[in-house]
Amino acid sequence: MSASNRQGPLERFRVLDLTRLRAGPTAVRQLADWGADVIKIESPQALDVSDGWIGDRLGSDFQNLHRNKRSITLNLKDPEGVRILQRLVEAADVLVENFRPGVKTRLGVDYETLQRSNPGLVYASISGFGQDGPYADRPGYDQIVQGMGGLMAITGEKGQPPLRTGISLADTGVGLYAALGIMTALLEREVSGRGQWVQTSLLQGMIALTDYQAARWLMDGEVPEPAGNDHPTATPTGVFPTADGHINIATAGEEMWRRLCNAIGAPELLGRVEYASNELRTKNREALKGELAQYTRRKTSSEWIRAFEQASVACGPIYRMDEVFEDRQTQHLGMAISLRHPELQEIKVVAQPYTLSRTPSQMRTATPGRGEHTEAVLMELGYSAEQISDLRERHVV
Incomplete structure (x- = not known):
C-alpha cells in the first residue's frame, strides 16, 4: 500500500502507531479505515519481543484490529532506532501510544521531546488510569476498569455477584474516545497551526460510558443497582x-x-x-x-x-453471533467486509458503523506482516539499500 492508492477524508494525514493490546489499535483503526497513512511500528523479529499483542497474529482479533496499515520494525531501545522515529515524526501528523506513563519518557519518545522537532504533532496517549495521579503506574486491563468504573456493579441479575460485559467495552470505548480526541485536535490545528497532547484512559472512558447511570448518582444521589435484562427506568x-x-x-x-x-x-x-x-x-x-x-x-x-x-x-x-450476520438488515448495511490476505486468503472483518455520503471508509489491505514495509518507509526517509541492510544486521530495524 502506498500513498497513491489511499483515498478517504483522512488521506492527507500520516499517523505513527506505537500502540498494542486493544484500546490503542481501536483508536488507530478509526484513522486507517478513513484513509490515513498509518505506519505501525513494531519491534524487530530478532529481538523476540511480543509487543504485547494478544493471541495469534493470523487470528481473527488481530486481523480485525490492524487492517489498512503499513508495518515497520524499529528498536526503540536503540538510540538509532529513536533517531529514526524522530525523523518519522518530522513528517507525521499524529502519534498514538499506550505505554505506561513513564516508559515513553525513558525511551525519549514522549510528547515534550518529540514536539520540539514537529510543533504541529498531535500526540495521543492512552493509559489505564491517566498520565499522573495515585494510580498512574498501575497496569490497566479492561475487566479491572469495568469494575472500577462502575459497570460491573450495575451488570447482571439483582442479588447476584458483579458481572463483566461480554465484550472489552472499556478498551473499545476509550479507543473511540481517543480517536475523537485526535480528530478534534487536528481540527483545532487548522486554526492554530499547533499540535497538542491528547490524553485519555480506560478509567475515564469507562466512567463516561456509564453515562446516565453515572448522572443518576451525580445529580440525583441514586446508586444504580443491577437490573438484569430490565431497563432501570422504563418498564416494561x-x-x-x-x-x-x-x-x-x-x-x-x-x-x-x-x-x-x-x-x-x-x-x-x-x-x-x-x-x-x-x-x-x-x-x-x-x-x-x-x-x-x-x-x-x-x-x-x-x-x-x-x-x-x-x-x-x-x-x-x-x-447468536452467526444469526447477527445472517440478518437481512445487517447484510443490507454491509457490516462484514471481505479482504484478501496472502496466507489466509479471503477473510472478513467488521465494517465501520457509520458512513459518509461522498467519502466512504475503505478496506484496502489486510493486516501487514511484521516489518513488511520497513524498507519502503525507510527509503521514503532517504535511507539507501546499503544503510537499511546495515540497520537490519544491527537489529535497529
Whole structure:
C-alpha cells in the first residue's frame, strides 16, 4: 500500500502507531479505515519481543484490529532506532501510544521531546488510569476498569455477584474516545497551526460510558443497582419468553405501553391501577413481567416480532453471533467486509458503523506482516539499500 492508492477524508494525514493490546489499535483503526497513512511500528523479529499483542497474529482479533496499515520494525531501545522515529515524526501528523506513563519518557519518545522537532504533532496517549495521579503506574486491563468504573456493579441479575460485559467495552470505548480526541485536535490545528497532547484512559472512558447511570448518582444521589435484562427506568423493557425462545421488548412512554397491551391482546392491563404509570409499573415490575410472560409464551418469536412491528412496538430477536450476520438488515448495511490476505486468503472483518455520503471508509489491505514495509518507509526517509541492510544486521530495524 502506498500513498497513491489511499483515498478517504483522512488521506492527507500520516499517523505513527506505537500502540498494542486493544484500546490503542481501536483508536488507530478509526484513522486507517478513513484513509490515513498509518505506519505501525513494531519491534524487530530478532529481538523476540511480543509487543504485547494478544493471541495469534493470523487470528481473527488481530486481523480485525490492524487492517489498512503499513508495518515497520524499529528498536526503540536503540538510540538509532529513536533517531529514526524522530525523523518519522518530522513528517507525521499524529502519534498514538499506550505505554505506561513513564516508559515513553525513558525511551525519549514522549510528547515534550518529540514536539520540539514537529510543533504541529498531535500526540495521543492512552493509559489505564491517566498520565499522573495515585494510580498512574498501575497496569490497566479492561475487566479491572469495568469494575472500577462502575459497570460491573450495575451488570447482571439483582442479588447476584458483579458481572463483566461480554465484550472489552472499556478498551473499545476509550479507543473511540481517543480517536475523537485526535480528530478534534487536528481540527483545532487548522486554526492554530499547533499540535497538542491528547490524553485519555480506560478509567475515564469507562466512567463516561456509564453515562446516565453515572448522572443518576451525580445529580440525583441514586446508586444504580443491577437490573438484569430490565431497563432501570422504563418498564416494561426487557427479555420475555416466547413459544420457541425469547425476544426483547421495549416500551417508553404511555403510548407505547398502550400499543403493547393491545398488540398482545391484554387491554385489561391498561385499567389496572398498579400499572397506571411508568413509576408504578417499575415499582411492580416483577408482577407485571409475570403477567406479560403468560401472553408472550403463546406465540413464537417471529410471530411476535411481526405483530409488534405492525403495532409499532419496539421489539427484536436475541441473536447468536452467526444469526447477527445472517440478518437481512445487517447484510443490507454491509457490516462484514471481505479482504484478501496472502496466507489466509479471503477473510472478513467488521465494517465501520457509520458512513459518509461522498467519502466512504475503505478496506484496502489486510493486516501487514511484521516489518513488511520497513524498507519502503525507510527509503521514503532517504535511507539507501546499503544503510537499511546495515540497520537490519544491527537489529535497529
